[in-house]
Amino acid sequence: MSLSLLLLLLLVCSAQASHYYGSVMTYYPKTTNADGSMTVDLHYNLNIHCGSVFTVLTCSSNNCGTAVVHSVSKESDIFTWCQNEGLVTLQVPPNAPFQLLLSGGAWINFIRNSIGSVKAVTLVEPRNRSDTSQANRSPQTNILALVRVPSNCPRDFNLLTFDLDGDQVKCRYANSTLSECDQCTPPSVLNLSTQSCILSFSPTDSINEGPWAVQLVMEDFPTQNITLTRTDGVQTTITTNNAISQLPVQFVLRVDRAVPSCTEGLYLPKFLPPTPDNKAQLYAPVDETLEISINATANISMISDLLFSGPYNMNQTTLGAGQYILSWTPSENQTGESHPVCFVVQAVFNSVTYQSELRCVIVNVGYDPFPIPIFLGLRMKVSALFSLSEDYIIDNIVELIRAELLSQGLPSDLPLKLNFSTTAPSAVSP
Structure with missing residues (x-):
């Protein structure tokens, strides 16, 4: 069965025209077989209006092989958006680069930067690198479908950028000239630092309140010139100015009405220890359950829930108001992988929803850099x-x-x- 048909069968639920909240995709080369074929795991988070129909993921260049899909759909923000978290295992004939295209359908209604149709491109580069003697691995990142900020509060969205190959990771807005989007108007309320992948929001007028579509491309660049080699011996030189792989990072930024105070811990939830810092690295041995404790407080508003995006089988436990645990047990097949987890805490006051800052961590599977206790006096x-x-x-x-x-x-x-x-x-x- 083709990749396109598999995902079409997986995601169709009911018809709704405007439904898309964004998506993030990353990949892992797994094994190279004796006949030169390769197994590649594609991880995706696909965010849509709950109960809606979605588009298809198609192979737009070269041979993407055959696919087996594992997916979990859950209500991430009840009555608003649901997330399909899944894994597509691809059996690719040669280890040549190929491109996947997510298209069809439309973004949610009333997008302020006038973006309608959905298009997201993933470039998978599985050839062996001369510097690591391994297949290239994509950057790891994640984001929630919907992040919020009051119109009068400055905020930086410091996107997770982690690369197992040690490459430099950069971000840019999708480009219509490169066929990465159909409508490519960047949100005017955000400034993007391409080198650090930080999206900065500055206080704005009430006229700019509402949802904005963010269509980013994340790419990895080698820190020195390298050679990429196919199993048939064909080689290509990649310089430090050439991107190796390409990932879509798409989501909705909602600019809400002004809040009486931008100070964290009043209306806007504030994280408390032992909540891990943004971009912290955590370690999860295979077949052992990792628990991530998240605590937050808000003195005026009432904390309502935790929103997160992570591995498709990660679970959430609520201990009390503002106290949560995310738990996940990695399998043997995930040894050596790194999985991004992003989360915010929401609070409500007078029917208005407020979000904390966005935090993301990386969970490294199957190894611990400090397996023996270190006693440093x-x-x-x-x-x-x-x-x-x-x-x-x-x-x-x-x-x-x-x-x-x-x-x-x-x-x-x-x-x-x-x-x-x-x-x-x-x-x-x-």
Whole structure:
């Protein structure tokens, strides 16, 4: 059965013309067979209006092979949008680059930058690299279908950019000249930093309130010239100015009416520890359940729910208002992969919805860079004009030590153990 037909059967539910909230796709080359064919796993998050029909994913260039689809559809934001999270396993005859096209249907109604039809392009590059002696792996990223910001509040959307090959990852708006979109008007309320993939929103007039379609392209560039080789021996040189692969990152930005205060923790939810930092790297051994704790507070509005996008079999548990756990158990087949997880917390006040900042983390599967506990003794002598309590040391000095360890590449969930002594300086050991 063809790839196009498989996804068509998977996603059709009922007819609705304007339904699309965006999509994100990434891929992993898995194995190269003796006959030169290759297995490639394509991960997708497809966001649509709940209960709607969607388009098809077709092979638009070269041979994309045959496909097997695994998918889970869930209500991510009830009565608004649902997310189809899935995995397409492709059996590709040669390990040559090929292009997948997501098209058909239309974005949701009332898009401010006048974008109607849906088009998203993924360029899969599975050839072997001369610098890693492995098939190229795409950047890893994710985003929610709908992110919100009040019209009077500045906010940066610092997109996740993670690449297992160590490539430089850049973002740009989709280009109609390159046939990456049918209508390619960027949202005027956002400024994009192509080098860092940061979308910056500045306070704007109420006339700009409403939904905006964001159509980005994420690409990986080698840090030195490399050679890509097919199984039949054909080689291509890629310079630092050439993108290797290409991913679509599409979503809706909704500019809401002004909020009385932009200070986090009042109307806008504020994250609290132990919520992982944005772009934190977490580690999940195969067949063991990883739990990500997320805490948030809002003193004036009422926290209503957590929205997240991650692996298709990730589960959410609500412990109480503003307290959540995301749990996921990776399988043996996912060893060596890295999976992005993005989330926001929502709150409501007088029927108005507010979102926290967007945070995304990377979950590395099957290995731990610190499998053996590291005991690093840091002896400190602290002079002060007043007596220092243990609480003061924990709240101030230890956090300075943690920040320094993180800057040296240690994971964000690294535990710190304190040993206090009345006759010697305090010692801190991870």
